[in-house]
Amino acid sequence: MKFTPLFCFLSLLVLFNAKPLQGAEPEAVLDKQGKRLKPGKGYYVWQFWADNIGGLTLGTTRNKTCPLDVIRNPKAIGSPVYFSAPGLTYIPTQTDLTIEIPIVGSPCKESKVWKLSKEGSGFWFVSTGGVAGDLISKFKxxxxxxxxxxxxxxxxxxxxxxxxLCAPVGTFTDTDGTKVLAVGDDLEPYYVRFQRVSAFPQEI
Structure with missing residues (x-):
């Protein structure tokens, strides 16, 4: 799969403010208790076979500079993740979403909204510093x-x-062992379930 031409085309679409396709109303994303995910509520994101560990958070990778990238911590519960879908009272599948991990006390001042960040030929990290509504910040x-x-x-x-470009988000293992969310070739698949924060005690 060759990504470079698609990424260039993606950039052109940002400039021309292309409108999204319209489709049928999708089904709701469900948490581990079978309840709909809600905008403005925090959720832990865990690999489907694990509980309480391997959650998502933010961290410095590559040159250890800002903005922060979205990483998996295999030994921790992770940070609350927030989702929003304009005009909807629930979080649906197959719909453009804004995703954010608003951690407190970060040394990086950029927004904590996810965006696709180019790293090299055919490879992109999922990073932060995105803007809600921008094409490179739309995930499903x-x-x-x-x-x-x-x-x-x-x-x-x-x-x-x-x-x-339309591709799944997987996991890239950095040179120091950090597991970073990424889009590209030869990545580890990342299958997940969601746990409402209020239904599970946070670590101190």
């Missing part, structure tokens, strides 16, 4: 299909605009 949650007892999801960078 997709439900895995099949004979599965519980709902399992993946993140995708797949803006609802014709011809733009």
């Amino acid at each position: 949650i997709e439900k895995l299909e099949g004979d599965i007892d519980v709902p399992i999801y993946i993140f995708k960078f797949c803006p609802s605009v014709p011809g733009v």
